[in-house]
Amino acid sequence: MATKSSKPRKTTSSKQTGQPGSSVTPIGPAGNLREAQSRGVTQADQRGIDPRNNDQRNQADVRIEEEIRNRAYELFEQRGRQEGFHDEDWAQAEAEVLAKYRRDKSA
Numbered sequence: 001m002a003t004k005s006s007k008p009r010k011t012t013s014s015k016q017t018g019q020p021g022s023s024v025t026p027i028g029p030a031g032n033l034r035e036a037q038s039r040g041v042t043q044a045d046q047r048g049i050d051p052r053n054n055d056q057r058n059q060a061d062v063r064i065e066e067e068i069r070n071r072a073y074e075l076f077e078q079r080g081r082q083e084g085f086h087d088e089d090w091a092q093a094e095a096e097v098l099a100k101y102r103r104d105k106s107a
Contacts, residue, residue, distance in 0.1 A: 064097060064098070064101065071093035071096060071097055072086070072092075073089075075089040075092060075093060
């Protein structure tokens with residue numbers, strides 16, 4: 001039968017070290033999230049984003065993600081459809097597509 005060590009274990013828990021935990025709830029620019037939602041304030045409003053431009057930004061994000069997805073699939077096929085490289089394919093596709101958009105934007 002194993003015997004217990006008399007040394008206390010090292011821990012970072014605030015409960016065991018005697019330090020009081022934080023009970024403060026962070027408040028954003030529009031106050032508490034529930035309070036903001038009850039007033040009809042969206043997160044975009046809280047950040048100062050114009051909702052009319054938000055749709056255009058979302059459509060661009062969707063197009064970019066779709067292009068990344070297609071490029072990652074091309075890389076998968078080029079490898080001979082070997083399983084287990086999805087993270088590498090996605091990362092490479094993402095780097096290529098985002099670099100293309102950066103070049104186009106700066107030109």
